[in-house]
Each structure stands twice: as structure tokens, then as C-alpha cells.
Amino acid sequence: MELLSNLALGFGVASSLTNLGFCLIGVLLGTLIGVLPGIGATATIAMLLPITFQLEPVSSLIMLAGIYYGAQYGGSTTAILINMPGESSSAVTAIDGYQMARQGRAGTALATAALGSFFAGSVATFLVALFAPPLTAVALKFGAAEYFSLMVMGLVMSVALAHGSVLKALAMVVLGLLLGMVGTDVYTGAPRFTMGITQFADGLNFVAVAVGVFGIAEILRNLENEHDRQVMTKNISRLFPNRDEFRQMVAPILRGTGIGSVLGILPGGGAILASFASYTVEKKLSKHPEEFGKGALAGVAGPESANNAGAQTSFIPLLTLGIPANPVMALMIGAMIIQGIVPGPNVVSEQPELFWGIIASMWIGNLMLVVLNLPLIGLWVKLLTVPYYVLFPIIMAMCSIGVYSVNSNTYDLFAVAGFGLLGYVLSKLRCEPAPLLLGFVLGPLLEENLRRAMILSRGDPTTFVTRPISATLLVLSLAILVLVFLPQIRKRRDEVFTESDA
Amino acid sequence: MSTKPKDGTDIAAGLLFMAIAGFFAWQGLGLDMGTSTRMGPGYFPMVLSGLLFILGAVILFKAFGRPDDEPMGRIAWRGILFILPAPIFFGLTVRGLGFVPALFVTTLIASQASLRMRPLAALVLSVVVTIMSTLIFSYGLGLPFRRFGPWLPL
Incomplete structure (x- = not known):
């Protein structure tokens, strides 16, 4: 069995003492970040990215991956205890989880979330190991036209999954693409949009854009209204669910895992979609739909499993195609490029240790999360009582150090401030930052593949529709766009997002 | 109107x-x-x-022809005033003053963004952040920063 020997290789890499250590650091940091509201995984990974340069590529990616799923996990703790999702994907958990906490079942809700996440994470990790290599084989057949169309689909998906106006999300994608154009043109070497600043010749620093648009803009938003948080800490008495509750959670966890695994693969933010989809399914299938919104166990178990499974399988497009499924994956691409690894189908054959090491570390990381976090819940709860005004100066200090250490470029720090302001203004205008970042990362790749495809086809634009894979992807993107503009779907989408905001 | x-x-x-x-x-x-x-x-x-x-x-x-269903709400002017200059200050001074003083002042500037931060608390926080960061980043991870720069008469 090739799969088994590959997994053995992966576990060999991931269980070295150093990598276990970095996995643990990543998971702990991620949980910490996820628990603290007001700072998301995207911003954290962006800030920590520079620090990982000193590490081996495998270790750094293992740690970053750990932060990612640790944050998913920590986000649900916050969602349950203070009805404020630390991560957007745990927004759904807050609906029923917080109600459970108010009824004194906080412990059960937390344990359900942990067990569901662990189960889903294990299954999804296995799926990644199973499906990534064959998909890689498909990906190797991709030409410039296919890559272009696939990226178009990824961008369209991110638009469909953004909150609020579809038009604005589209505009954000295009703005991101334009910002990605800044720097030296790859074909001719002509400087573009650098305004004569030589420090921008390599393009805008990705870390600076991400920290500004996600991190600083979010701090500014939190500073609009400073208020105290209500923490549901009194009621964490019983952690482990009883036999009856176990029976209630099995089916939702299984369904959530299935939904999450499938949706996570889709580029554009599958994990968030997965938790919404799972919640809707559970509510439909439940014998007691009236319990939903009032503390239904299935409303925690299903979505939590779904979002963790989705978080895991969103590594598939990253590892096979080198295309990010969400902003965090975009950061992982940044990390790989900085380490000198070209993300894409060649990673699995050229860097098997890296590829399988990351996959194996995901499972180990998930195990660590369950083992560590159930006993540590008390500590995380204490952290929630740290006031925000103490946190954000620390975050700002870390931001400054992190961004500066990428290239020791002073202009990057000016860019952080600039993009922080832009991000804040855009968020005030109710424009979502995620499509912008995805556009920014994909911009150069999109342009390069477009130009290459056009040269290969001798200027014939029909190349995108005459090649079957490319045509299929473009038709799918068009279908998605049409769907989100249809009045009925639009109404439904609004409802789903309103529910999550409530 | x-x-x-x-x-x-x-x-x-x-x-x-x-x-x-x-x-x-x-x-x-x-x-x-x-x-x-x-x-x-x-x-x-x-x-x-x-x-x-x-x-x-x-x-x-x-x-046009549609009401604003969700007005913009408050704007964090104080935040903009103190948060945004913090990284700019760090960028301008990290080479001249060096890592330690630049980070100290940066944290101090950022901490002023909240009305709740008392002066003494801000000072203590900045000192702690500076010491911890210097230990972690400069000594621990060995990032190539000058701890004290040429602008200082040391």
C-alpha cells in the first residue's frame, strides 16, 4: 500500500521532536488567538509568517497549519462562552452553543465541539491523504488556460461567500487583483504602479497587506465601541457528555464531517459555508427543529464537525494545485514561496517529506487539541477576561516587528498603516476584506497564466472555452455568479448571513 | 436635504x-x-x-432610490490617530534608535488609542512588551536587529 508507506513517511517527519514541538506551539498559539476575540487567524498567521523564516520549511508549515486549526477550535470556545465568534466559521456555533452555556451546559457544548472537531479532523486528514495524490496527477495536466479558469472560479466563489452585496465583493476582488499588479512586470521588467518607490519593485509586501487589511482594520473596528464582555464562566462544571448526549451527537457529527469534507475542497472559503450548510441540514432533519436557536446539541455538533473537516480539506487545492481556498491558505502559499517552494502539483513528488509531513501533522495537531484543550478550558476562559485595551498594544508591537522582519523594509511598515486605513474605510463601507486578499494573491498568477495562454493560442481567446476542463470551470463560475444574482438565492443568502450575525 | x-x-x-x-x-x-x-x-x-x-x-x-439600511456608526478617530502612526514610527526609528527604544515608544503610542488605558498601566505594559519581545525576537530567534541604534549617545 503506497498510501500507508506515504503516511508512515509523513508520521516519521511529523513526529520528530522538533516538529512535534512546533506543532504544539502552533496549536497553542492558534487556540489562544482563536479564543481572543478581535484578532483572527488570518492576521495572526500574517504576523507570525516572518518569524517562521528561520525554521525549516516543514516545521514552519506545520506550525502555521497548527495555528490555523487551533484557531478554528479556539474560535468555538469564544463563540460558546461569550456569544462572539472568534472566527467567522464558528459564527454558527454561537447560535446554539451560547444558549447551551446560558442553560448551564457550557461544559457539554465545549466537549461536543472538541470531540466533533477531532473526529471530523481525523476523517478529513485521511481524505486529504487519499485524494491529494490522484488530484495532483490531474493537476499536472493543467495548462495555462486551465489554471486561469480555475483561479477565476476560486475568485468567484470567494465573492459568493462574502457577506453583503455581491457587487461590492466583486469590486473588492478586482481591487485586490489591481493591487497585485504593483511591482515589476514579469515579462518585460517594466515597473508598474510603484510611483517611483524602488522598495515596491518586488510588489507590495503580502504580509503588510494582510496585516493591514485584516489585523489593523479589525483593531480599529473594535475600538469604536469599547465595552465589557460577558463571560459565561460560572457554569463549567461537567465536561463530559452523558450517554444520552453522546447518542444525540453521533449522527450530526457524521453528517457534518461529510458536508464539511466536500465543501472544504471548493475554493473560496469552504469551511464557513460548510458550517452554515450543516446547521441547515441538522435543523431540517431534526425531530425537534424548535430546539434550534435555544440550545440544541445537534446545532453545535454538526457545524463544528463541518467547519473542522472543511478547514482540513481546504488544504487539498493548496497542496495539489497551489491555489488557496481561503485567505489563510493564501498566507500558506506566501509562506511556501518565501521558503523557496513553488506551490503546486510538483510538491508531492519533489518534496514528499513536506507534503506527507504536513498531512500527518494535521492529525497529530488535532489530537493535541483534544488532549490539551479539554483540561485547559479553564485557562482559556481566564484569558477571555483580559481586557481588550491591554491586548491591542501588544498586537501592534507584534505587527510592527513581524512586518519589518520580512525584508527589513521601512516602506512595508508605511504600507501596513496605509492598508490598515484602507481596510478600515472599506469595512465601514461594508466591503468584505477576504475577496480582496484572495485577489491580491492570485492577481500575478492570474495575469501570468492569461498572458501565457494567449501566447500559446496565438491570440485566440476561444482557447478558454475549447479546452474541456477550462470550459467546465468557466461554466461553473458563471453558474455560481448567476446563482448569487438570482433574487431568490439572494434573499436566502441574506437570511443565512443575518442568522449568523444575530 | x-x-x-x-x-x-x-x-x-x-x-x-x-x-x-x-x-x-x-x-x-x-x-x-x-x-x-x-x-x-x-x-x-x-x-x-x-x-x-x-x-x-x-x-x-x-x-439611489434605496434607504441606507445600516448606517455607518461611530468612527474610531482616536484609534486612527494612535494606531496607524505606531508602525510608521517603528519604521522611521528602528534603524536610528534601535529595536528596544523604537518598540517601547511604538507600544506606548498604540496604547493611547484606548480611553481606558491609564498612563501608568501604559508605561508598565510597554516596558513588559519591550522586554519580552527583545528576549524572544532578538535573543531567542536571533533576528538581526540592532538593539540600540546610532542615534543614541551610548
Whole structure:
């Protein structure tokens, strides 16, 4: 069995003492970040990215991956205890989880979330190991036209999954693409949009854009209204669910895992979609739909499993195609490029240790999360009582150090401030930052593949529709766009997002 | 004030997108467009600027005749005033003053963004952050920062 020997290789890499250590650091940091509201995984990974340069590529990616799923996990703790999702994907958990906490079942809700996440994470990790290599084989057949169309689909998906106006999300994608154009043109070497600043010749620093648009803009938003948080800490008495509750959670966890695994693969933010989809399914299938919104166990178990499974399988497009499924994956691409690894189908054959090491570390990381976090819940709860005004100066200090250490470029720090302001203004205008970042990362790749495809086809634009894979992807993107503009779907989408905001 | 409903947020968003599109188009004027077979450096950016301009115009157009369902709310002026200059200050001084003093002042500036932060608490926090960061980043991870720069009479 090739799969088994590959997994053995992966576990060999991931269980070295150093990598276990970095996995643990990543998971702990991620949980910490996820628990603290007001700072998301995207911003954290962006800030920590520079620090990982000193590490081996495998270790750094293992740690970053750990932060990612640790944050998913920590986000649900916050969602349950203070009805404020630390991560957007745990927004759904807050609906029923917080109600459970108010009824004194906080412990059960937390344990359900942990067990569901662990189960889903294990299954999804296995799926990644199973499906990534064959998909890689498909990906190797991709030409410039296919890559272009696939990226178009990824961008369209991110638009469909953004909150609020579809038009604005589209505009954000295009703005991101334009910002990605800044720097030296790859074909001719002509400087573009650098305004004569030589420090921008390599393009805008990705870390600076991400920290500004996600991190600083979010701090500014939190500073609009400073208020105290209500923490549901009194009621964490019983952690482990009883036999009856176990029976209630099995089916939702299984369904959530299935939904999450499938949706996570889709580029554009599958994990968030997965938790919404799972919640809707559970509510439909439940014998007691009236319990939903009032503390239904299935409303925690299903979505939590779904979002963790989705978080895991969103590594598939990253590892096979080198295309990010969400902003965090975009950061992982940044990390790989900085380490000198070209993300894409060649990673699995050229860097098997890296590829399988990351996959194996995901499972180990998930195990660590369950083992560590159930006993540590008390500590995380204490952290929630740290006031925000103490946190954000620390975050700002870390931001400054992190961004500066990428290239020791002073202009990057000016860019952080600039993009922080832009991000804040855009968020005030109710424009979502995620499509912008995805556009920014994909911009150069999109342009390069477009130009290459056009040269290969001798200027014939029909190349995108005459090649079957490319045509299929473009038709799918068009279908998605049409769907989100249809009045009925639009109404439904609004409802789903309103529910999550409530 | 006109009585017709309009969505002020979307008007601003549309105008902002159009302005940014205009800026990129203007900056891209000097770039070679090339042909569609061999696209020059100016081709794709120009297409994107056009697209962004149209999207901005549609957002603007659709904002009229519809009330603003979610007003903008408060603006964190104090935050903008103190948070944004913090990284800029760090950038300007990290070489001259060195890592330790630059980070100390940066944290101190950022901490002023909240009304709740008392002066003494801010000072203590900045000292702690500076010491911890110096230990972790400079000594621990060995990032090549000068701890104290040439501007200081040391």
C-alpha cells in the first residue's frame, strides 16, 4: 500500500521532536488567538509568517497549519462562552452553543465541539491523504488556460461567500487583483504602479497587506465601541457528555464531517459555508427543529464537525494545485514561496517529506487539541477576561516587528498603516476584506497564466472555452455568479448571513 | 436635504472604487498595452481598472432610490490617530534608535488609542512588551536587529 508507506513517511517527519514541538506551539498559539476575540487567524498567521523564516520549511508549515486549526477550535470556545465568534466559521456555533452555556451546559457544548472537531479532523486528514495524490496527477495536466479558469472560479466563489452585496465583493476582488499588479512586470521588467518607490519593485509586501487589511482594520473596528464582555464562566462544571448526549451527537457529527469534507475542497472559503450548510441540514432533519436557536446539541455538533473537516480539506487545492481556498491558505502559499517552494502539483513528488509531513501533522495537531484543550478550558476562559485595551498594544508591537522582519523594509511598515486605513474605510463601507486578499494573491498568477495562454493560442481567446476542463470551470463560475444574482438565492443568502450575525 | 432615499454608504463605496480605478488607469497610461496575443504590462491592469470603474459606477447608481439600511456608526478617530502612526514610527526609528527604544515608544503610542488605558498601566505594559519581545525576537530567534541604534549617545 503506497498510501500507508506515504503516511508512515509523513508520521516519521511529523513526529520528530522538533516538529512535534512546533506543532504544539502552533496549536497553542492558534487556540489562544482563536479564543481572543478581535484578532483572527488570518492576521495572526500574517504576523507570525516572518518569524517562521528561520525554521525549516516543514516545521514552519506545520506550525502555521497548527495555528490555523487551533484557531478554528479556539474560535468555538469564544463563540460558546461569550456569544462572539472568534472566527467567522464558528459564527454558527454561537447560535446554539451560547444558549447551551446560558442553560448551564457550557461544559457539554465545549466537549461536543472538541470531540466533533477531532473526529471530523481525523476523517478529513485521511481524505486529504487519499485524494491529494490522484488530484495532483490531474493537476499536472493543467495548462495555462486551465489554471486561469480555475483561479477565476476560486475568485468567484470567494465573492459568493462574502457577506453583503455581491457587487461590492466583486469590486473588492478586482481591487485586490489591481493591487497585485504593483511591482515589476514579469515579462518585460517594466515597473508598474510603484510611483517611483524602488522598495515596491518586488510588489507590495503580502504580509503588510494582510496585516493591514485584516489585523489593523479589525483593531480599529473594535475600538469604536469599547465595552465589557460577558463571560459565561460560572457554569463549567461537567465536561463530559452523558450517554444520552453522546447518542444525540453521533449522527450530526457524521453528517457534518461529510458536508464539511466536500465543501472544504471548493475554493473560496469552504469551511464557513460548510458550517452554515450543516446547521441547515441538522435543523431540517431534526425531530425537534424548535430546539434550534435555544440550545440544541445537534446545532453545535454538526457545524463544528463541518467547519473542522472543511478547514482540513481546504488544504487539498493548496497542496495539489497551489491555489488557496481561503485567505489563510493564501498566507500558506506566501509562506511556501518565501521558503523557496513553488506551490503546486510538483510538491508531492519533489518534496514528499513536506507534503506527507504536513498531512500527518494535521492529525497529530488535532489530537493535541483534544488532549490539551479539554483540561485547559479553564485557562482559556481566564484569558477571555483580559481586557481588550491591554491586548491591542501588544498586537501592534507584534505587527510592527513581524512586518519589518520580512525584508527589513521601512516602506512595508508605511504600507501596513496605509492598508490598515484602507481596510478600515472599506469595512465601514461594508466591503468584505477576504475577496480582496484572495485577489491580491492570485492577481500575478492570474495575469501570468492569461498572458501565457494567449501566447500559446496565438491570440485566440476561444482557447478558454475549447479546452474541456477550462470550459467546465468557466461554466461553473458563471453558474455560481448567476446563482448569487438570482433574487431568490439572494434573499436566502441574506437570511443565512443575518442568522449568523444575530 | 433631499427627501429621496439614498444609501450613503454605497454612494461612498461606489465613488471610492471609481476613484481608485481612475488612479490605476491614469498610472497605467504610460505602460505598453501590447496586443491581445502578446499582452504588454499595461494590458491586464487597464482591463481591471475598466472593470473596477464599471462596478463602482453600478454600485453608485444602485444606491439611489434605496434607504441606507445600516448606517455607518461611530468612527474610531482616536484609534486612527494612535494606531496607524505606531508602525510608521517603528519604521522611521528602528534603524536610528534601535529595536528596544523604537518598540517601547511604538507600544506606548498604540496604547493611547484606548480611553481606558491609564498612563501608568501604559508605561508598565510597554516596558513588559519591550522586554519580552527583545528576549524572544532578538535573543531567542536571533533576528538581526540592532538593539540600540546610532542615534543614541551610548
